Amino acid sequence: MAGVFDVIIVGGGVVGCAVIWDMTSHGYKCLLLEKNENLVSEASSGNSGMLHTGFDSSPNSLEIQCIQHSFPRMFDLLKGLGLPYEKNGATMVAWTQEQVSRLPIITERSRAAGISSTTEISLSELYRREPGLSRHAQGALWIPDETVVDPWLTAISMAHDARRKGAMVKTDTMVQSICRADHNQQVHVMTSRGQFTGRVVINCGGLYGDIVDKLAGLQHFSIVPKKGQYAVYPKTAKHLINSSILPIPTDRGKGEIIFKTVYGNVIVGPTFEETVNKRRPGSDSNTIQRLIRYGESRVNGLRGRPIVNTYTGVRPATEIKDYHIDSYPERGWITVGGIRSTGLSGSIGIGDKVRKLVLGQHNVEPSRAKMVELKKMAVKFLPPSHAMVDDVIYTVTHPITLCRMDLSMESRL
Structure with missing residues (x-):
C-alpha cells in the first residue's frame, strides 16, 4: 500500500468503474475507494441497463458530448471483454x-x-x-x-479489467477527510481504513458527490x-x-x-x-x-x-440537467457529479474527459505503460447472488442480473 497513486477515485458506481478503467488502461497508477461493501451498490444498482444514443439530450451539453464519445467505444469494450448486449x-x-x-x-x-x-x-x-x-x-x-446491456456486469468488468492491469480497488472504505499538501502537490485522503495519497483525486461519489466535494472545501452543486x-x-x-x-x-x-x-x-x-x-x-x-x-x-x-x-x-440529479465535470488544479481535485440516468451511456466518454483533464490541467503524466488491449473475461454466475469473473468472486447488486440468475424463479413461470 506504500507509495503515491497518480489518481485516487472516490466512488465505485459505473462512472467510477469507467474512470479507473480508462485511467489504468492509459498507464495511470490508480486506487478506487468505495464506501459500501460491494461495488455498484448505489445509483448504478437501480438503472435500466439501456445504452442511450442521446437523441433527446441538449445539443451543446456535456452529457451529449460524453454519450457520443462513449457510444462506439462501448461496443468495442463489450466485444473485447465478451459481455452480453x-x-x-x-x-x-x-x-x-x-x-x-x-x-x-x-x-x-x-x-x-x-x-x-x-x-x-x-x-x-x-x-x-x-x-x-x-x-x-x-x-x-x-x-x-x-x-441493452447487463448494467452490473458491464460496470464490474471495467473495474475488474482495471484490477487485472494493476489498479487497486478497496471497498468498505469511507472517505472521512481530505488534505492538500501544497509543498509536494499531493492530496491525502483519510478513510475508515487508513490514509492514502494521490496526485489527483476524482470525485465520482454519485448520490453523495456533493458531500464528498464538501470534504475538499467545494460546494458548487447539491444532489x-x-x-x-x-x-x-x-x-x-x-x-x-x-x-x-x-x-x-x-x-x-x-x-x-x-x-x-x-x-x-x-x-x-x-x-x-x-x-x-x-x-x-x-x-x-x-x-x-x-x-x-x-x-x-x-x-x-x-x-x-x-x-x-x-x-x-x-x-443523483442536481439543480440542472447537465453533468458537472469540473477541474480544480490548485486543489488536485476533479468533480464528476450530477450524472443522472445516462451515466452508463456516457461512462466511457466521462472517463476519457477526466483523463484529459488530469493530463492537461493537472500536468500528471501516467507512471506506467499503456495497456489498452482487451481480453475476454471468464464469467460464471453463482446463484443466488454472486458471480465469478476470472478467479474473483463479486456480489451481484443489480436486479436485472439477479433475475437472470434466479433459476428457481424461472422454473416456476
Missing part, C-alpha cells in the same frame, strides 16, 4: 395527436445532437415492427441504435435525488415487444419505458419521483400497480401476466 433499437410512440405534433421537434433535436438515424415511421410500419402494441397509437419514431420504480415481467413475455417502447419525453425525463433486458425479462419503468432519501427505498404497491396498468394499456399481451420482481433506483 443487444442492439434492438427503440420505438418512440405518440398516443395522442398532441404528442404526434412533437415528433418532428424530437427528430430535429436528435439530428442537431448528431443522431441522424432517428426517423419517423408510419403507423403501418409501426405495427409491422411491433404487432403486440395497443392499436391506439397515433405516430412513431424509430431510433435504431438504442441498446436532488429522483426515485424511479420498475415492474419486472418474466422472460416468457419477451416475444411481446421487439424493441424498447418509449413514450414522448418531457422536461422531467424520458418517461416510463417498456423494454426487454439483455436476458429477456420485460420491464416497465422507471417512474420519476421526488425524494429526499439518497438511500434506495423499496417499491410501493400503488406505484407498481400503476406501472402494471400502464404496461397493459400499451402492450395487450401483458394483461394477466405475473410480476416476478420489482426494484427501485435513485438518480
Whole structure:
C-alpha cells in the first residue's frame, strides 16, 4: 500500500468503474475507494441497463458530448471483454395527436445532437415492427441504435479489467477527510481504513458527490435525488415487444419505458419521483400497480401476466440537467457529479474527459505503460447472488442480473 497513486477515485458506481478503467488502461497508477461493501451498490444498482444514443439530450451539453464519445467505444469494450448486449433499437410512440405534433421537434433535436438515424415511421410500419402494441397509437419514431446491456456486469468488468492491469480497488472504505499538501502537490485522503495519497483525486461519489466535494472545501452543486420504480415481467413475455417502447419525453425525463433486458425479462419503468432519501427505498404497491396498468394499456399481451420482481433506483440529479465535470488544479481535485440516468451511456466518454483533464490541467503524466488491449473475461454466475469473473468472486447488486440468475424463479413461470 506504500507509495503515491497518480489518481485516487472516490466512488465505485459505473462512472467510477469507467474512470479507473480508462485511467489504468492509459498507464495511470490508480486506487478506487468505495464506501459500501460491494461495488455498484448505489445509483448504478437501480438503472435500466439501456445504452442511450442521446437523441433527446441538449445539443451543446456535456452529457451529449460524453454519450457520443462513449457510444462506439462501448461496443468495442463489450466485444473485447465478451459481455452480453443487444442492439434492438427503440420505438418512440405518440398516443395522442398532441404528442404526434412533437415528433418532428424530437427528430430535429436528435439530428442537431448528431443522431441522424432517428426517423419517423408510419403507423403501418409501426405495427409491422411491433404487432403486440395497443392499436391506439397515433405516430412513431424509430431510433435504431438504442441498446441493452447487463448494467452490473458491464460496470464490474471495467473495474475488474482495471484490477487485472494493476489498479487497486478497496471497498468498505469511507472517505472521512481530505488534505492538500501544497509543498509536494499531493492530496491525502483519510478513510475508515487508513490514509492514502494521490496526485489527483476524482470525485465520482454519485448520490453523495456533493458531500464528498464538501470534504475538499467545494460546494458548487447539491444532489436532488429522483426515485424511479420498475415492474419486472418474466422472460416468457419477451416475444411481446421487439424493441424498447418509449413514450414522448418531457422536461422531467424520458418517461416510463417498456423494454426487454439483455436476458429477456420485460420491464416497465422507471417512474420519476421526488425524494429526499439518497438511500434506495423499496417499491410501493400503488406505484407498481400503476406501472402494471400502464404496461397493459400499451402492450395487450401483458394483461394477466405475473410480476416476478420489482426494484427501485435513485438518480443523483442536481439543480440542472447537465453533468458537472469540473477541474480544480490548485486543489488536485476533479468533480464528476450530477450524472443522472445516462451515466452508463456516457461512462466511457466521462472517463476519457477526466483523463484529459488530469493530463492537461493537472500536468500528471501516467507512471506506467499503456495497456489498452482487451481480453475476454471468464464469467460464471453463482446463484443466488454472486458471480465469478476470472478467479474473483463479486456480489451481484443489480436486479436485472439477479433475475437472470434466479433459476428457481424461472422454473416456476
